[in-house]
Amino acid sequence: MERLKQEIRENGEVRDGNILKVDNFLNHMLDVELLNDMGKEFYRLFKDEGITKILTIEVSGIAIAAIAAQYFKVPVVFAKKVESQNLDKELYTSKVFSFTKNREYIIRVSKKYLNEADKLLVIDDFLADGNAMKGLISLAEQSGAEVKGIGIVIEKGFLDGGKELREANYNLQSLAIVDEMHQGEIRFRE
């Protein structure tokens, strides 16, 4: 998506530890018009997959998942990272190791909201090592749902997440793939 790449070029900040900070349109302030264009693009890419639900993970996947869901006319389910006493007791859970934060955390979805009849589009803001995405796929598999597509806003193409998911034959589509990034320079895959 050209407009997304332009936004990343103009406003993305590269930081130590393979961090690409896009707080001004995706992770702190939301450019809702751009999110809408992304949502439409996900719809174009996955509209023939019979999607019944969009699965994402809190926090930064929620806005783009909700906006995209309007085009698919399906509900969004977001996996939770934070333990809550209000959550159902019957849960699908998965452990995720975050390289950015250097710690393991547990993601959860209530068993009520995913089932074997579901054909899922799994959406997230970033794909790096793919650990969060593999956790989401595990939640889907536990429920018997089928992952019909994976939609990513920004893939860090220099890490292995995308490669592994494509080799495992997932229909993974990233709106921008960053193949190299240094302070002041970001190179996208064509």
Next chain:
Amino acid sequence: MERLKQEIRENGEVRDGNILKVDNFLNHMLDVELLNDMGKEFYRLFKDEGITKILTIEVSGIAIAAIAAQYFKVPVVFAKKVESQNLDKELYTSKVFSFTKNREYIIRVSKKYLNEADKLLVIDDFLADGNAMKGLISLAEQSGAEVKGIGIVIEKGFLDGGKELREANYNLQSLAIVDEMHQGEIRFRE
């Protein structure tokens, strides 16, 4: 909003500690069509206020804020609860005491994303004691922005948050106000 009230009546679960669980359309699974109706209603209520940004707080405010923002054609800024090494150093911060969780936490917004020219609509999913909302208002005030409206999905009318904000002359509009709730019975304000 009649459809929202009906949804709460049919699917809301009342739990100990004044908890109203609406996981099946607002807090875990998102009914995006209903969110859209809410977004339109917020637009109808606040469209003449010259809103320049919608301010909300992670996690559950994000989806409804993003959907509503499409009608106002303005960006969303969401305050962060979780400390992150990637956040800017220049922040507006505010302490919030959560009765539900019985602990204090800090909410933060980067100084980049709020300023004195902003006319804000502050949106959240729930209003109970009003502590989170007062924290958001404090962030707005620190930046010099003006709070032109407060839009709430579900107000717990039996707690004092709404009363205090109305007495302080905020333009607070709640799509549903629950005046009483017990297992199996929820009474709304007319």
